[in-house]
Amino acid sequence: MTFGFFCRSAARQLFSASHTTVDPKEVKKFQLLAHKWWDEQGEYSPLHSMNDIRVPFIRDTLLNLSSDHQLGSPLSGIKILDVGCGGGLLSEPLGRLGASVTGIDPLEDNIRTAEQHKSFDPDLDKRIQYKSCSLEEIAEESTETFDVIVASEVVEHVADLETFISCCYQVLKPEGSLFITTLSKTQLSYVLGIVVAEKIMGIVPDGTHDWEKFITPEELERLLESNGFLVKAVNGMLYNPFSGSWSWIESTSINYALHAMKSKAQEQSSSREPISEAEEEQHPARANTSTTV
Ligand SMILES: C[S@@+](CC[C@H](N)C(=O)[O-])C[C@H]1O[C@@H](n2cnc3c(N)ncnc32)[C@H](O)[C@@H]1O
Numbered sequence: 001m002t003f004g005f006f007c008r009s010a011a012r013q014l015f016s017a018s019h020t021t022v023d024p025k026e027v028k029k030f031q032l033l034a035h036k037w038w039d040e041q042g043e044y045s046p047l048h049s050m051n052d053i054r055v056p057f058i059r060d061t062l063l064n065l066s067s068d069h070q071l072g073s074p075l076s077g078i079k080i081l082d083v084g085c086g087g088g089l090l091s092e093p094l095g096r097l098g099a100s101v102t103g104i105d106p107l108e109d110n111i112r113t114a115e116q117h118k119s120f121d122p123d124l125d126k127r128i129q130y131k132s133c134s135l136e137e138i139a140e141e142s143t144e145t146f147d148v149i150v151a152s153e154v155v156e157h158v159a160d161l162e163t164f165i166s167c168c169y170q171v172l173k174p175e176g177s178l179f180i181t182t183l184s185k186t187q188l189s190y191v192l193g194i195v196v197a198e199k200i201m202g203i204v205p206d207g208t209h210d211w212e213k214f215i216t217p218e219e220l221e222r223l224l225e226s227n228g229f230l231v232k233a234v235n236g237m238l239y240n241p242f243s244g245s246w247s248w249i250e251s252t253s254i255n256y257a258l259h260a261m262k263s264k265a266q267e268q269s270s271s272r273e274p275i276s277e278a279e280e281e282q283h284p285a286r287a288n289t290s291t292t293v
Contacts, residue, residue, distance in 0.1 A: 019163045020159055020160065021134055021158045021164040022106045022134050022158070023157065023158065026158070026159070029205075030107050031107060034109035034110050035109070035113060037086055037088070037089060037117070043204060043205055044087070044089065046204065047090075050239075053246045053247070053248060054152060054179075054181055057259075058148075061177065061233070061259050062078065062148065075098045075099035078098075079100050079145065079146050079147045079148070080094055080100070080149070080150060081102050081146040081149045082101055082102070082103040082150050083149060083150070083151045084106075084152075084153075085103030085111075086105060086110050088128070090150060090152050091103040091114065092124060095127040096124070096127075098127070099148075100127055102131065104132070106132065106134050111130045111131065135168070136167050139170045143170055143171065144171070145171050146173065147172075147173055147176050148179070149178045149179070151164075151179070151180050153181055153182065155180055155220075156183055156213045156214055156215070161215070165224060165227045169227055169228050174262060175262060175263075176262045178224075178260045179258070180220070182214070182220070182258075183255055184214060184252055184255070184256060185215055185216050189254050190211050192254055194209055203239075217234045217252045220258060221234070224258075229263060230261050231258060231260045232260060234256055235252070235257050236255070237249065238254065238255070239254075
């Protein structure tokens with residue numbers, strides 16, 4: 001029995017046994033702000049500026065994996081599923097790079113905002129489609145459909161991370177890429193991510209995050225590798241609340257970005273790509289780090 005077959009039948013059993021990745025309490029947190037996604041100075045300002053590093057990270061990783069790019073439209077021909085797309089802050093730049101993007105979110109009001117904003121740019125209309133649904137609904141209707149999945153600042157809100165990862169495996173094509181950004185589960189992430197960001201500085205609304213749902217890169221890596229993925233890169237990210245900007249850092253103890261690929265069944269989990277010093281200098285986002293406090 002192949003891993004893929006096992007995963008599909010296991011996934012079907014999980015869905016029918018009422019396992020859901022959606023935690024209604026978590027989704028409710030986004031309801032009140034569903035019309036605020038595109039306010040660059042508002043509550044989602046850190047997600048706007050995160051595009052400055054996450055979009056190049058996704059773009060350059062994908063370009064490094066393929067030799068065939070179209071000038072000006074480097075991601076053309078690539079089918080991306082943006083899970084937990086919110087108002088489309090990440091779907092839009094990926095669509096502008098030429099990708100064909102499906103953005104999904106369990107909250108209908110988020111999808112309404114994303115649809116409305118997309119309509120301001122007719123070029124995006126044919127490249128992006130939005131749907132209000134869960135990942136498991138997509139997995140029920142499609143197998144090996146997407147080249148890439150992005151789940152940016154989402155896994156810390158899901159109800160059942162194992163089902164979430166298993167659905168990602170199912171809907172990705174073989175050797176497809178999964179990009180995750182999230183918060184690590186450390187004392188430092190509690191102090192900076194919750195006490196400072198939510199309670200003292202109000203950078204994000206109070207109550208947005210539940211520290212219990214955070215996950216260290218090591219734990220996420222174990223979960224991904226036991227579900228048929230190979231983790232290729234883990235990079236620390238740091239938000240500067242004074243400049244409102246993000247940068248790559250070595251430590252993954254607060255925020256981090258991860259790239260994993262759906263492995264072929266026989267591949268070993270130890271096959272992370274080594275990167276050369278020259279490549280690391282040119283492209284720090286590809287560096288493999290996994291430091292925690
Ligand atoms: C912090 S926002 C990130 C939005 C977007 N990915 C971005 O970075 O701009 C988290 C989003 O995840 C969605 N969400 C919450 N639980 C989810 C789940 N189980 N599956 C998919 N999306 C979920 C929320 O509705 C919300 O839009």
